Amino acid sequence: MSTRALIVVDVQPTFCEGGELGVEGGNQVAADVATYAGTHRDRYGLVVTTQDWHVDPGEHFSDRPDFVTSWPVHGVAGSPNARLHPALADLAADVAVKKGQYDHGYSGFDGADDEGRRLVDVLHQAGVDAVDVVGLAESHCVKHTALDAAGLGFATRVLTDLTAPVSPELGEQARTEMAAAGVELASSGGDPLAPR
Template sequence: MTATDTPVRRALLVVDVQNDFVEGGSLAVTGGRDVASRITAHLAARAGDYVAVVASRDWHDAGSTNGGHFAEPGAEPDFVTSWPVHCVHDDAGSDFAPELALDHVTHHVRKGRGEAAYSAFEGVTDTGQHLVDLLRSHDVTEVDVVGLATDHCVRATALDARRHDLGTRLLAGLHAGVAPGSTEAALIEMRAAGVEVVEP
């Protein structure tokens, strides 16, 4: 390493591994529970690789469309900009999936109170700190991204990480998408933005 090299300091971003996004939830992703278990195994083996492990959650308001993110009562969601009710804060659907062990999680961020939110970078900690500032406070230079769903919140999180000039890897097998076509499109977009897709 030369004097101008910056040592790698890596964080793991665990995106929205919540009950409503795994099998049995209101917006279930096929394979979601298996992904949760795989992330748990990855952390059991590799937690020491990370200076921070950040878990994000959708955290929407009850009795609200959350800025149009939920379809209006009686209306059908379009599954593009409007969705069924999901991850209402303090409801069971917003809890982490039970297959995800939280032992190694060092920080939590919540996103979407009263508004649409996809990227974990839109989230804040309990103290109101934004994710990018949290990562900067730990001198993070690179992130690994895992979670649900590949074609929505994982995609948005990985793209935002690149926008913040973080080296970004998507860990194969530790994410799952809603649909094959949109998942493949998301992978193409992420790779074009400089996201590496690597084996964990």
């Protein structure tokens, strides 16, 4: 029997409307992820959250960002906007991964939990072989997390209605890239336990 994890990527106020790098639809994604996780918690062997938690990420921050490799200051470690979105208050995740302290940290697999365990090790220790990835933003951290998961051998699915891209164009590009890498694009209305 497959053990599936739900990876909730960067659902933080910093990436929602009103945040430093707000994505249109971010607050709705937060609410929808909370509802989905609450309803389907029993379908997952593990629920993981990731957070941008920047201390000194170097060139990732810029006063003149190009929005490709450099960005306005966001997700600052310890700040209110770097915390999980209030909609996730009842999520009760099993593991919280923080990433990007001193680097870009686009992928959840770049981070570690408070015990210093990297995400890949957390998943292996829990016997996980399949993951569903949701959160923000689809075109960036969701994409990189999903690509890394697939590259590490996890059966990987992105629930596209539980994420939002920085722009429609970048979202389309990300979905093309993920599909080419073997990531399944699915709806949260599907059965997470359906045969692959």
